[in-house]
Structure formats: structure tokens, C-alpha cells
Amino acid sequence: MTVKKSKNGGAEAQIKKLREQIDALDVKIQALISERARLALAVAETKQQEGSNNFYRPEREAEVLRNVLARNQGPLSEEAMARLFREIMSACLALESRLRIAFLGPEGTFTQEAALKQFGHAVETAPLAAIDEVFREVESGNAHFGVVPVENSTEGVINHTLDMFMASPLKICGEVALRIHHHLLGKGNDPQGAHSVVSHQQSLAQCREWLDANLPGVKRVPVASNAEAARLAAADVGTLAIAGDTAAQLYGLHMFASNIEDRPDNTTRFLVIGTLETVPSGNDKTSLLLSSRNRPGALQRLLAPLAKNKINMTRIESRPSRQSMWEYVFFVDIDGHMKDRKVAKALADLEKEAAFLKRLGSYPKAVL
Numbered sequence: 001m002t003v004k005k006s007k008n009g010g011a012e013a014q015i016k017k018l019r020e021q022i023d024a025l026d027v028k029i030q031a032l033i034s035e036r037a038r039l040a041l042a043v044a045e046t047k048q049q050e051g052s053n054n055f056y057r058p059e060r061e062a063e064v065l066r067n068v069l070a071r072n073q074g075p076l077s078e079e080a081m082a083r084l085f086r087e088i089m090s091a092c093l094a095l096e097s098r099l100r101i102a103f104l105g106p107e108g109t110f111t112q113e114a115a116l117k118q119f120g121h122a123v124e125t126a127p128l129a130a131i132d133e134v135f136r137e138v139e140s141g142n143a144h145f146g147v148v149p150v151e152n153s154t155e156g157v158i159n160h161t162l163d164m165f166m167a168s169p170l171k172i173c174g175e176v177a178l179r180i181h182h183h184l185l186g187k188g189n190d191p192q193g194a195h196s197v198v199s200h201q202q203s204l205a206q207c208r209e210w211l212d213a214n215l216p217g218v219k220r221v222p223v224a225s226n227a228e229a230a231r232l233a234a235a236d237v238g239t240l241a242i243a244g245d246t247a248a249q250l251y252g253l254h255m256f257a258s259n260i261e262d263r264p265d266n267t268t269r270f271l272v273i274g275t276l277e278t279v280p281s282g283n284d285k286t287s288l289l290l291s292s293r294n295r296p297g298a299l300q301r302l303l304a305p306l307a308k309n310k311i312n313m314t315r316i317e318s319r320p321s322r323q324s325m326w327e328y329v330f331f332v333d334i335d336g337h338m339k340d341r342k343v344a345k346a347l348a349d350l351e352k353e354a355a356f357l358k359r360l361g362s363y364p365k366a367v368l
């Protein structure tokens with residue numbers, strides 16, 4: 001008994017000592033964060049004196065986060081360390097100017113998660129019901145930036161987002177890559193007793209194999225979003241939802257099975273849209289909208305300037321042009337920033353070959 005007591009006493013004393021060290025470090029960290037915030041305010045003042053009211057600088061934020069990752073020695077993971085610095089920058093930016101970010105809602109969607117991953121929590125977020133509403137909110141100046149999904153590694157592109165760029169004057173200012181984990185959620189006790197499983201059609205597709213193996217008799221019903229699915233599951237014990245953590249928490253649902261996506265590397269790419277022309281960050285990509293003249297070998301000829309200038313094309317998607325039948329436009333992503341000499345030369349060559357070329361934006365590659 002005496003030994004145990006002294007052991008406990010020893011452990012408690014040890015914890016007390018460690019906590020004193022933590023307290024002493026917290027004092028220093030806090031003072032440094034305040035000093036950092038004062039410097040950010042000074043940067044804001046300089047921006048204002050220059051006549052600029054673009055306080056958000058995605059290229060600088062990408063650089064800060066890349067430096068953080070390069071320095072990280074553990075024990076915190078890259079994600080954890082980046083998240084902490086993201087929130088520090090978010091709070092600093094909020095001192096300079098509070099941003100309003102429109103995103104494809106409702107609350108609890110993966111797009112909201114992507115918006116918070118990119119901007120941190122010190123922004124005002126505005127959930128909107130459809131992708132075109134997000135574009136309109138930014139175009140009208142009601143929101144500083146918008147976040148929309150564009151591509152999923154299992155199911156491919158989100159055509160609606162690409163189509164919006166044909167007519168919209170907005171630029172792509174950044175991209176966010178988000179690992180997507182889907183869970184089977186509900187209010188009841190036994191998922192086998194459910195009559196239907198609801199989710200966004202992409203999520204149902206991303207969990208197809210799991211559903212075939214585990215819930216073969218349950219009807220699959222596509223709905224507008226995963227968050228909407230969670231809302232429906234919260235209202236009816238016979239309805240199961242496939243959605244992510246945020247929606248599960250928001251609607252207080254029971255998690256019957258976690259990470260049910262067929263591919264463990266399931267990632268969705270989101271775009272940050274706005275009026276800002278992002279300057280080079282040192283590791284950028286450029287998105288273009290192209291259409292070819294209607295003649296044999298047109299696509300090959302169209303892309304030749306990229307090969308000639310040794311530009312790496314990372315993606316190409318074709319979409320009907322909507323101008324005339326059987327004509328296509330191409331969404332092309334290339335490595336580099338349009339201000340890079342090599343890219344600028346390739347774009348000048350491309351312009352001569354293409355019937356139409358729209359520069360959708362150059363922006364930092366997703367950091368994490």
C-alpha cells in the first residue's frame with residue numbers, strides 16, 4: 001500500500017513537472033503567435049497602402065504550409081501540423097479581412113470540409129444548394145471565394161463544375177484534395193432491417209462493391225448530397241445514409257460501418273473560384289479551356305505546342321461545347337504557372353492553333 005502510494009505520488013509529481021514545462025512552452029508559443037499576428041497586420045497595412053484589397057494570398061499560404069511540412073520531424077503527423085498552421089494563418093487573415101466563402105452545401109458536405117481545409121475556421125461560410133449558385137454568389141461579389149467539387153478519383157469528373165467555366169468570368173485560385181471516407185449511418189439498431197440506403201449518386205457508386213456484398217437487398221436511392229442523405233436517415237429509422245464524419249456528427253447518427261469506400265485512396269478534388277489572379281508559388285498548375293478547329297487531327301495539333309515546349313499535361317477532359325452539335329471543348333491541366341516563361345510561350349503557340357482558348361487560372365498545387 002505504501003509502495004503503491006509512493007509510486008502514484010511519483011507519477012503525479014512527474015506529470016506536474018511535465019505540465020509545468022508545457023505551461024512554460026505555451027507562454028512562449030502564445031507570445032510568438034501574437035507577434036506573428038502583429039506582423040500579418042503590418043503586411044495588411046502595406047497591402048492597403050499599395051491600394052490592394054486582396055488580403056488572401058493562396059500562393060503565400062501554400063509556401064508557408066510547404067515549409068511547415070518540410071520542417072516537420074514528428075511526433076505530430078503532417079496533417080496535424082499543417083492543420084495547426086492553417087488555423088494560425090486563418091486567424092491572422094481574419095485580422096486583415098474576414099472572408100465569406102460560398103460552398104456547395106448543405107452543412108456537413110465534403111465540400112464544406114474542403115472549404116475549411118483550405119481557409120481554416122476563421123471565415124464565414126455560406127452553404128448554397130447548387131454548383132451554379134456558388135458561382136453566382138462569387139460573381140455577384142456576395143462571397144469572396146467559392147469552393148466546388150471537380151473530380152473524384154473513383155468516379156471521375158463533376159461535369160456540372162466544368163460546364164460552369166464555359167460562361168463564367170471566374171478564375172480558379174486554388175485546389176484542395178480531400179481524402180474521402182464514407183460511413184454507413186442510421187438511427188436504428190440493425191442495418192439489415194432498413195428499406196433503403198440513400199446518398200449522393202457518386203457516393204453510392206464509390207461504395208458499390210461494399211453495398212453489393214453487405215446490403216444486397218436494400219434499395220439504393222440517390223439524393224442531392226450526402227448531408228441531405230444524413231438528414232433523411234435522421235428522420236426515419238428505415239433509411240440508411242452513406243456520408244462522412246461531419247454529416248454523422250451534425251445529425252447524431254450511429255455509425256454501422258466505417259470507411260466503406262471501395263478504394264482506400266478515394267480522393268475528391270475541389271476548386272477554389274474567385275476573381276483573384278494567383279501569382280506563382282513555385283509549384284503550380286494551370287487550367288485551360290480549349291476548343292479545336294473542326295478538322296482531321298485537330299486534337300493532336302491542338303496539343304502539339306505543349307509537347308514542343310516540354311509542358312507536362314496532367315489531365316484532359318472533353319465536354320460537348322453546347323454551341324453546336326458534335327463539337328467539343330477540352331479542359332486541360334498543365335504543370336507550371338502561366339507567368340513561367342516556358343508556359344507563357346506554350347500558351348502563345350496554343351492560342352494560334354486553338355479556335356478558342358480560355359485561361360481558367362494558375363494556382364498552387366494542393367499541399368496536402
Ligand SMILES: O=C(O)C(=O)C[C@]1(C(=O)O)C=C[C@@H](O)C=C1
Nearest residue numbers: 040043056057060061089092093
Ligand atoms: O503574407 C501575407 O500576405 C499575409 O497576409 C500573412 C498570411 C499569414 O498569416 O502568413 C495571412 C494571409 C495570407 O493569405 C497569407 C499569409
